[in-house]
Amino acid sequence: MQILPAIDLKEGFAVRLLKGEMSSAKIYSNEPEILAKNFKDLGAKWLHIVDLDGAFAGKPVNFKVIEKIVKSTDLNVQIGGGIRDEERIKRYLDLGVKRLILGSIALKEPKFVANMAKLYPIVVGIDAKDGYVATEGWASVSNIKATELAKKFADVGVKAIICTDIGRDGTLSGVNVDFTLEIAKESGIETIASGGVKDINDIIALKNTDKIGGVIVGKAYYEGRIDLKDAFLRLG
Template sequence: MTLYPAIDLKDGKAVRLTKGLMESAKIYSDEPYELVKKFEEMGAKWVHLVDLNGAFAGEPKNLEQIIKIRKNSNVKLELGGGIRDEETIQKMLDIGIDRIILGSIAVKNPQFVKDMAAKYPIAVGIDAIDGYVAVEGWGEVSTMLATDLAKEFANAGVEAIICTDVGKDGTLSGVNVEFTLDIARASGISTIASGGVKDEGDIEALIATGEVDGVIIGKAYYEGRLDLPKMFKLVD
């Protein structure tokens, strides 16, 4: 089990949202790179970055901070938010991002994602509201079931699927273990849980499945609900 401390970037700051609503943003740091350094000291091997402005704009918008994070840390970084063409993928890899997360484009053009996964380290972000895929920074809900989208990428060379239950994201109401398992089983791909993690029990429940490879941790850490150094020791 890999723990992915999460940093959501909005206007150059590290924030957390509730249920993906931009107006719910709570600022946790004016210097996100300092958070990444702290995560690294705690034992993080990966950090999960989301460019929130980019997710809505359809192109990266927090490049200055992303570059600063890369220059000031040795952890592996995965990045999502507004990455929708090969040129942007190459640009992000060139600045040192280790894995690219493709979300909205995976619904609209799954073949593009498969083509990119054949060439680059790609994760697919599947975000769902009531089981249906949400796109465009969660501003729209499609008619596609999340599990059907997961099946689309079985044997496609994708490194991982990051599945988020949007209704739980940022709510500290508990991770949706069943949804995560549904995605893992539908895809057969390494699956990372996201959304709603509230405490140590959630992480233990995911570990107990034996089928989930990672979990993204956000508000539970920022709000002091989770002893992150202890969790890194638990999964080592």
């Protein structure tokens, strides 16, 4: 199971939100590329980046900052936020990004995502509020259950599904293990947990299921709740 440290970008700064509310953004760094280097030194192999402004705008906004981050590290980088067409997928791949996260478009145009998954390293991002899919930077909640959407990508070739429990994101209240397992069961593909990770015990609980492919760690690291170096050593 992989631990993926997270860098969420808002106006070029590395921030964390509370339950997806942009107004709650807390700035942790104005040099996100330095954070990436630190994660590498701690033992990370992957880096999870979200263009928060892009998620709301429907197009990449922090591209220049992301370019700087990618060029500053040899970590495997996966990017999400505002990726809605093939041109942007190619642009990120040309930059050196390893995987692309398709979120809002996965609900609106699942066939497009399936087609892209045949050509490129695609990850589907399923963000849910009370079990229902949220899109547009979590500003809109649909009437589609997260598990229903996960089923649609069971056999189309996506590399993984990242499932986020919005109600726990940024709260340090503990990851939703049951929700993650449900998504993994319905999709049958690698599932990465996101939202609410509070300490090493959450990571151990996910690892002990033997069914979860990874976990995204953000605020718990930034607030000093988790020693990532120790966490990477524990996972071997």
